[in-house]
Each structure stands twice: as structure tokens, then as C-alpha cells.
Amino acid sequence: MVVLEAESADEWEDVVSNCFVPLRTSSFSAGFRGRMDHLRLDDRVSVSVVTTDGTTADRTARLAANAANDDLHLSLQESSRGTVRQGNRMVSVRRGSVSTYATDQAYYLDYSEPDQRQLIVQVSRSALRLPAAMVADSCARIAVPASDAARVLFSYVSVQQRRAVSEALDGIYEVAEVTKDLSATMIHSSFASGRVVPQSPGGLMFTVQDFITSNVATLSVDDIAHEFHMSRRSLYNLFGRTGSSPADYLRNLRLASAAVMLTDPAHSAWSIARIASECGFPDSTTFTRAFRREYSCTPREWRRSTYEGTSVLVA
Numbered sequence: 001m002v003v004l005e006a007e008s009a010d011e012w013e014d015v016v017s018n019c020f021v022p023l024r025t026s027s028f029s030a031g032f033r034g035r036m037d038h039l040r041l042d043d044r045v046s047v048s049v050v051t052t053d054g055t056t057a058d059r060t061a062r063l064a065a066n067a068a069n070d071d072l073h074l075s076l077q078e079s080s081r082g083t084v085r086q087g088n089r090m091v092s093v094r095r096g097s098v099s100t101y102a103t104d105q106a107y108y109l110d111y112s113e114p115d116q117r118q119l120i121v122q123v124s125r126s127a128l129r130l131p132a133a134m135v136a137d138s139c140a141r142i143a144v145p146a147s148d149a150a151r152v153l154f155s156y157v158s159v160q161q162r163r164a165v166s167e168a169l170d171g172i173y174e175v176a177e178v179t180k181d182l183s184a185t186m187i188h189s190s191f192a193s194g195r196v197v198p199q200s201p202g203g204l205m206f207t208v209q210d211f212i213t214s215n216v217a218t219l220s221v222d223d224i225a226h227e228f229h230m231s232r233r234s235l236y237n238l239f240g241r242t243g244s245s246p247a248d249y250l251r252n253l254r255l256a257s258a259a260v261m262l263t264d265p266a267h268s269a270w271s272i273a274r275i276a277s278e279c280g281f282p283d284s285t286t287f288t289r290a291f292r293r294e295y296s297c298t299p300r301e302w303r304r305s306t307y308e309g310t311s312v313l314v315a
Contacts, residue, residue, distance in 0.1 A: 001037060001038070001039050001161075001164040001165060002019075002036075002037075002038045002039075002040075003035070003036070003037050003038075004018075004019070004035070004036045004038065005033065005034065005035045005036075006032075006033070006034040006035075007032065007033055008027070008032060009025055009026050009027035009032060009055070011034075012025050012027065012032070012034040012052070012055060013025040015034065015036050016036065016050075016057060019036055019038045019046070019048060020048075020073070020103070020120075020122060021059065021063070021067065021069075021071070021103045022059075022063045022066075023057045023058060023059050023063070024057070024058040024059075024060060024063075025055050025056065025057050025058070026055060026056045027052075027053065027054065027055050028053070028054040028055070028056075028112045029053045029054060029114065031053070032052070032053050032054075032055075033052070033053055034050075034051065034052040034053070034055065035049075035050075035051045035052075036048055036049075036050055037049040037050075037161065037165075039160065039161055039164050041172060041175055041176035041179060042172075042173070042176040044123065044124040044126070044127040044176075044180070045121065045122065045123045045124065045127060045176050045179050045180055045183075046121075046122045046123075047119070047120070047121055047122075047157045047160065047161060047179065048119075048120045048122070049117070049118075049119055049120075049161060050116070050117065050118045050119075050120060051116065051117045052111065052116045053114050053115075053116070054080075054111060054112045054113055054114045054115075054116055055109075055111050055112065055116070056108070056109060056110050056111065056112055057108070057109040057111070058108050058109075059103065059105075059106055059107045059108070060106055061106040063106075064103070064104055064105050064106045064107075067103060067104035069103070069104070069124060070102075070103075070104055070124055070125040070126060071102075071103045071104075071122050071123065071124055071125070072100060072101070072102055072103065072122070072123055072124075072125060072128075072135070072139065073099075073100070073101055073102075073103060073120055073121070073122055074098070074099075074100055074120070074121040074122075074123065074144075074153070074183055074186065074187075075093075075098065075099050075100075075101075075118050075119070075120045075121075076096075076097075076098050076118065076119040076120075076150075076154045077093040077094060077095055077096065077097045077098075077099075077117075077118055078095065078117040078118060078119055079095055079115055079116065079117040080095070080111070080113045080114065080115045080116045080117065081093060081094040081095070081113060082109065082110050082111040082112070082113060082116065083109075083110045084099045084101060084107065084108075084109055084110075084142055085107060085108045085109075085110075086101045086102070086105060086106070086107040086108075086139065086142060087105065087106075087140070089140065089141065089142055090142075091142045091143045093143075096146070097143065098143070098144040098146070098150045098154075098186075099142050099143055099144060100138045100139055100142060100144055100187065101139055101142055102125075102139045103122075105139075119154055119157065119158065119161075121153070121154075121157055121179060121183055123179070123180060123183050127180045128180060128183060128184040128187065129184060130184050130187060130188060134187065134188065134191060135187065137191070138187045138190060138191075144186065144187075144190050145190050147186070147189050147190065148189075148195075148207075148210070148211070148214075149182070149185050149186040149188075149189035149190075149196065149207075150186050150189075150190075151210070152182060152185075152186075152206060152207050152210050153179075153182040153183060153185070153186045155206075155210065156178065156179065156182055156203075156206050157179060160175050160179070174200075174202050175202075177200050177202070177203075178198075178200050178202040178203045178206065181198050181199055181200040181202075181203035182198060182203050182206070182207075184199075185197075185198045185199075185203065185207075195227065195228070197228055197229060201238065201241060204228070204238060205238055205239075205241065205242070207228075208224060208228060208235075208238065208246075209249065211224065211227060211228075212224060212246070212249060212250055212253060213253060216250065216253045216254055216257060216279070216280060217254070217257075217278060217279055217280040218280065219250060219280070221235065221246050221247055221250070224246055224250075250280075251290060252294070254279045254280045254281065255279075255290060255291060255294050255295070257279050258275055258276070258279040258281075258287070258291065258299065259291075259295065259302060261275050261278070261279070262275060262299055262302050262303040262306070263302070263303065263306040272284050272287070272288070272299050272300060272303075275287075275299070276288075276299075287299065
């Protein structure tokens with residue numbers, strides 16, 4: 001991970017040009033500050049968190065004509081708002097917006113409002129292994145529809161960014177391959193009517209885990225396998241890479257959710273049976289047995305320890 005900071009538009013132009021592609025930038029505040037947290041995974045993909053007080057960036061036609069690569073930018077707007085323009089199309093972006101644009105074509109980014117933050121995946125077109133027409137169509141419309149695949153991609157790279165800050169990033173080759181795979185899945189998904197399944201084991205695993213987390217109270221193992229066009233055996237083999245199983249993962253998420261609800265004042269009037277049901281357990285007896293195995297106390301004891309200010313020993 002490389003962290004670069006700038007205190008002027010000229011310094012910032014050097015930072016973004018070195019990390020991305022040559023650009024012309026301008027700032028809109030006398031006390032401008034910009035920061036780039038840049039994680040290069042391999043020579044065809046990188047992940048960056050960009051924070052500024054407000055800038056514009058101009059990839060001029062002359063600069064684009066001299067492009068040395070075929071990179072795309074997949075950008076998530078994390079705060080503030082702005083506009084992205086490429087060719088004859090311009091789209092507005094706000095928090096949560098995702099956009100795709102090509103670095104070998106001219107583009108203009110207006111992020112002049114303060115408190116800007118973008119999460120950007122720069123990835124080679126050739127690394128995506130998608131039809132050229134599909135990639136071109138994605139860039140032509142710039143805006144990427146909100147989708148599970150977009151959320152999964154940016155959740156995954158956010159996790160890797162945080163890991164890189166606190167520890168050496170083990171398995172960086174796999175992280176690079178999964179990032180490329182999830183990038184391709186996001187673009188492909190924006191043109192598909194059904195779910196597009198990632199091709200890499202790591203990408204598939206992260207996507208399955210996201211699906212379970214988003215639907216934790218209502219799923220069965222068969223539901224998960226069906227969603228991803230897999231047999232139960234294939235699903236168990238996938239989780240075997242982590243030393244766990246889909247049933248264990250599902251149960252542990254439900255128990256963690258229940259533990260939070262038991263100590264949340266907003267649910268203080270809920271019965272144990274209701275919390276068990278809301279978290280996907282068929283009855284309070286099954287819930288209590290599983291909870292005791294995981295937390296070495298009953299749900300009622302867990303709740304009482306919070307409201308009475310006592311501590312519970314957790315195994």
C-alpha cells in the first residue's frame with residue numbers, strides 16, 4: 001500500500017498521474033488537500049481510495065491518444081457528489097453511484113464539491129475476458145446500475161484495502177485474480193437478466209457469503225446451492241477451502257445476529273422466541289441449544305448480563 005498526500009493542485013496532478021494515467025487537475029479551495037491510498041495488486045489491476053477537498057480531472061484527447069494501456073476505471077462514489085463525462089454522455093454521481101469509463105479515451109471528472117471520496121478499481125480490459133462490445137457498451141453508458149455484483153466488488157476491495165493497512169497482504173495473487181473476476185462479473189451482470197456467477201473460487205466464495213449475509217434469516221443450504229446453480233456437494237466443497245461449511249456459516253451468522261438483538265434496546269420487549277424466529281431458527285429450544293454451544297450461556301443469561309451490567313464468560 002502506498003499512501004500519497006498533496007497540498008496543491010500541482011502536487012495532486014503528479015499523484016493521480018503517477019497512480020492512474022496522465023491527467024490535468026484543478027482544485028477549488030485555498031487550503032486544498034488530497035490523499036491517495038493506492039494498492040497495486042499486479043500490473044493489470046490496482047485499487048485506490050481517493051479523498052480530496054474538491055477537484056476536477058481532465059483526461060484530454062491528446063493525453064488519451066498517447067495511452068499506453070487499455071485500462072478501465074470502475075469508480076464507487078463514497079461521499080459528496082459530482083459528474084463524469086466521456087464522449088457525448090455525462091452522468092451525475094452521488095453517494096453509492098458506480099461508474100465505468102475508459103482511460104484510452106478522453107474524459108472529464110467534476111468533483112469540485114468538498115469532501116470527495118471515491119473507491120476506484122483500475123483494471124485492464126484484457127484482464128476481464130469479456131466481449132469487447134460489452135465493455136464498450138458499459139463505458140458508453142458510464143453509469144452502472146445498482147446491483148448485488150457491484151456491491152460485492154466494492155465490498156471485496158474495501159476489505160482488501162483495510163487488510164493492507166493493518167497487515168501484510170497475504171495471497172496477493174489471489175486477491176488480484178478475484179478483483180479482476182468480480183470486476184468482470186459486475187460489468188456482465190449489468191447486461192444480464194439473472195445472476196452472473198463469478199468464475200474464481202475466491203470470487204464465488206465472497207459472493208456466496210454476501211448472499212447469505214443479505215438473506216440470513218430465510219435461507220436453507222439448498223436455497224444457496226440453487227441460487228448459484230450448484231449441487232450441495234459443490235457448495236460444501238467450496239466452503240471446504242475455509243475449513244467450514246455453508247450450514248456452519250449460516251448458523252454462526254444467525255447466532256451473531258441474535259446476540260446483537262438480545263442486547264439492543266430497540267428489541268428489549270421482544271421475547272426469546274420472537275428473536276429466534278426473526279433470526280431464522282425454527283423454535284426457541286433449537287435456538288437456545290445452539291446459542292449455549294456458541295456463547296456458553298443461554299440467550300436469557302446473555303440478555304440479563306447486559307441489562308444488569310454483569311459480564312458473561314464467552315468461550
